[in-house]
Amino acid sequence: MHQEDIVIVTLKVNGVERPLAVEPRRLLCDALREDLGLTGTNLGCEQGVCGSCTVLVDGESVRSCLMFAVQAGGCEITTVEGLASGETLHPLQAAFWEKQALQCGFCTPGFLMAGVELLRRNPEPDEAGVRAALAGNTCRCTGYEHIVDAVLAAADGAARERTFAEEPEVDVAAEVVAREGR
Amino acid sequence: MSQTTPTTPTRVGPGPTTWTPGKVGESDRRPDGVPKVTGEFEYSSDMRLDGMLWGATLRSPHPHAEIRQIDTSEAEDLPGVYAVLTHEDVPGRKVYGMEIPDQPVLAWEKVRYQGEPVAIVAADHPETARRALEKVHVEYGVLDPITDAEKAVQEDAPKLHLSGNVLRRIRILHGEGVGAAAKADVVVRGEYEVGMQDQAFLGPESGLAVPDGLGGVDLYISTQWLHIDQDQVAESLGMDPDQVRLTLSGVGGAFGGREDLSMQIHACMLALETERPVKMAYNREESFFGHVHRHPAKLRYEHGATRDGNLVYVKARLVFDGGAYASSSNAVCLNAATFACGPYEVPNAEIESHMLYTNNPPCGAMRGFGAVQACFAHEAQMDKLADELGLDPLDLRIKNALKPGDRFPFGQEVPPPAPVREILERVKVMPLPEEQEVMGRDLRGLPGGVSNVTHGEGVKRGVGYAVGFKNIGFSAGFDDYSTARVRLTVEDGEPLVEVHTAAAEVGQGLLMLQAQIARTELGVEKVSILPADTRVGSAGSTSASRQSYVTGAAVKLACEGVRERLFERAREELGEPPDGLSVEAGNVVRDGRTVVPLAELLDGDELEETCEYHHRETHPLDENGQGDVHLQYAFAAHRAVVEVDVELGLVRVVEIATAQDVGKIINPQALEGQIEGGIAQGLGLALMEEIQVKEGKVLNASFTDYLIPTILDMPTVKMEVLELADPEAPYGLKGVGEPPTIASTPAIVAALRDATGLELTRIPVRPEQLAGVSDGPPLPDEPTPGGAGYAEVGRLDGRRET
Ligand code: FES
Ligand code: FES
Secondary structure (H helix, E strand, O other): OOHHHOEEEEEEEOOEEEEEEEOOOOEHHHHHHHHOOOOOOOOOOOOOOOOOOEEEEOOEEEEHHHOEHHHHOOOEEEOHHHOOEOOEOOHHHHHHHHOOOOOOOOOHHHHHHHHHHHHHHOOOOOHHHHHHHOOOOOOOOOOOHHHHHHHHHHHHOOOOOOEOOOOOOOOHHHHHHHHHOO | OOOOOOOOOOOOOOOOEEEOOOOOOOOOOOOOHHHHHHOOOOEHHHOOOOOOEEEEEEEOOOOOEEEEEEEOHHHHHOOOEEEEEOHHHOOOOOEEOOOOOOEEOOOOOEEOOOOOEEEEEEEOOHHHHHHHHHOOEEEEEEOOOOOOHHHHOOOOOOOOOOOOOEEEEEEEEEOOHHHHHHHOOEEEEEEEEEOEOOOOOOOOOEEEEEEOOOOOEEEEEOOOEHHHHHHHHHHHHOOOHHHEEEEEOEOOOOOOOOOOOOOHHHHHHHHHHHOOOEEEEOOHHHHHHHOOEOOOEEEEEEEEEOOOOOEEEEEEEEEEEEEOOOOOHHHHHHHHHHOOOOOEOOOEEEEEEEEEEOOOOOEOOOOOOOHHHHHHHHHHHHHHHHHHHOOOHHHHHHHHEOOOOOEOOOEOEOOOOOOHHHHHHHHHHOOOOOOOOOOOOOHHHOOOHHHOOOOOOOEEEEEEEEEEEEEEOOOOOOOOEEEEEEEEEEEOOEEEEEEEOOEOOOOOOHHHHHHHHHHHHHOOOEEEEOOOEOOOOOOOOOOOOOHHHHHHHHHHHHHHHHHHHHHHHHHHHHOOOOOOEEEEOOEEEEOOEEEEEHHHHHOOOOEEEEEEEEOOOOOOOOOOOOEOOOOEEEEEEEEEEEEEEOOOOEEEEEEEEEEEEOOOOOOHHHHHHHHHHHHHHHHHHHHOOOEOEEOOEEOOOOOOOOOOOOOOOOOEEEEEEEOOOOOOOHHHOOOOOOHHHHHHHHHHHHHHHHHHOOOOOEEOOOHHHHOOOOOOOOOOOOOOOOOOOOOOOOOOOOOOOO
8 A cells, every 4th residue: 555545534434423544446345344343334245236235425314334434535424323302312213112123133223324314305105105215224133114114213203312321221331341442 | 563661551341230120021222222322332342442453364265275385574564563363373273263273364375265364463553454464465375165065065065164065964854754655645846946145233352352462462352252262262362261261242133143253263363462452343245254154055845744734754954154263053954854744743854964064154153044045945845835735834734733732843842832823823814905906006005105106006915924943952862051140249338239141232132131130130229231241151142032031041040149148138137037028129028028138138248149041951953863852942023925026026014013921021112122123134144144155255344235135125014912921931031032033034925926927946146037937036247346355355444456
């Protein structure tokens, strides 16, 4: 790798400016996962097929495995880590949890990002609309029914907002220890 | 190459998960739900550690070849490369395998399938590791591959293993066998074929091996069975099992595909060699080569019945392509043989089940294994028979349905409950979805959706039924058990139960189940589930739909042990007669009145029990294929409604209706997820999923070319769940994971036949078959460059050198 190949690019990720020194060929997904440590964006195929790497770039859903980091320079990027505000889950996150719209959860970040985009465009989708909007994301575990339920519930506002501190309690502290211990 | 660093970084593993779970029978919000929706959850592919190296695997481009020479020197000289290892570097047993250790850790002398690991490297960057693979020079002497299981048995076929090419043969003779043929008024025959399906779990294989600085190693891995991994890794490293400690890391789905080892031994070898942590992560393409698949099968059947529709005999010959190595083929062969006749009372039968070695990709466990292939064929036969007899296909099934007290063709008495008739009657009366006018419909509602270029002129509707069953738990004399450690303590004045097992949560909701049992049995509000690892005894595999039963029973047993000791205390310290005590909401209770709060009774002590639960003994088959071979049977019936565009060969599955007996619902929402997800995989096998193999080479090792059902392919599922308790099982439950995958496939194909009038004897059914332009599966002539997986096999990103 030659020094002249390196490009300085600034991504605004989940509201924070993150300057990065990357090769032009660095994929956005790798920049997020490897350079910024945001591993919530998952890679199921690295070919643009499964949708598990979906993030929002200036509000539009994008497969981060099909975009170079340099192409996202100056853009606002939202990853799954940026959906909750503080301890409060985004209504769609809460609905996925409540409706058990996930099993292994590997597809979940991608579905959430595609779902957020859908609800912004169409706050009251019907079932066919939900299915059409999520057709680019694959889930191998759930059979999709609970995912449809969750998106419709979030659209209804039926999913109550929940915070981490409320029950069921998740040992966030232990997770932080695990993370920092690495 | 001795660029080792002096200190070994240590890794803090995952922590306990603590929450207030639901009780047995209630839906619960997954405790891993929050980290999974926030992106905090750590999958095995997310792990990283300072100073870690990246491992990569060189795989054989040939399905069958001699290895003449391996030259690693150029790779070793590459800056940034820390180790290049071959079979010579395997410190212990050079082969591995769950049942039959016949698979080389790294190939020597010969490679037997395309994608077989030949060398491994560790480097400071994943790209350096990939470059190094290109610098490993392997001289192959290419051999003709055996790619047809039927040819593998021929006398002149080259022997792929010292034991020959027959992995297993089972023959079941029941009643008079085909000797009863004379009593049949009607005979139907058929030949069926099942393609090779992939588990296609969404999170590819990955793991992190960390040397402990004392000669041992810690492995963080996504797997289905920690202890069988531990045993195999230790054997091949030439170590005691306690020097190889495994911890489950976040699993992105499994479905059988993580039951065999992938990079477990490789990562540990590299970590020990370099004295650095080594991470290995496959990409999607490598994942297709990195795990076993569902066995392709050819099934030949003959059914005889009386004029009024009573089955007289079944003759079946099942031939499975096991691929290059044994994996769990033995058990698949057994399941297929024992489930060959379906859940019907069959007075006479002759079944042969053959499992053969070939140079195709190794096949092993996938959801419903063995039963899935057989069910496709026996259900097609039942429809054929009904047609021949002029009977309703559902009525024919109901007439011949197995019931408790009957004998399976392998001699075992059918244990109660066996509600075959009931579940069939349930799907029979479930209302059919209304027929919608096709013309003028929203395009999205046509078969093929917006890609349908017609107005729906060629759309025909069809309805099909099928019923299937599956053994739950390990069979045929295997000592199948699970271990649970349960500890009752007081934390912040509140009683807390800590549960520790090695059982792998792969997404199915096992954390919830264990906690629900603990809460129910010990009457506490708070439960903490410790991470699964090998510090506690084996839990057995997360497969065969067995964890709810076997690990569920172990947790229950350990909780009961703790509860007994609590009551004992109450008797000793408070003089309470032990009979009639129970625990509820953190108190010891009698007749609804609190006797003493748990916290007070414990008085700062802890009560701990470690229990193993071994299920009832089973037995192998004898030479006539007879024996009490399976533990528990779970049944599900499906009805599929489809619309087929017979001009375009496109399909829309309108609805799946199912009835399944689960014994006891432990968690309604998780159960729905299992049923719906299982049906989706059955739908995939019926309509689209196949690893295409030509001359031993995989043609479609990518999600672009290997299709799995999307949200548009999957219809709504209508379900009826029966709770008929199994008196032997904890809470009466039955395993639920596999049955949905079994009969959903044949139900869909039956519906396609109903719509088109075609025979459709091979799955997955292709559009060209439905449009009537082809009978079989045409394969492309040459692997297409770019996604085909030969030259680039083993590189992490699947990109070609330019
Ligand atoms: S990883 Fe990007 S679409 Fe699959
Ligand atoms: S929950 Fe596993 S892939 Fe969707």
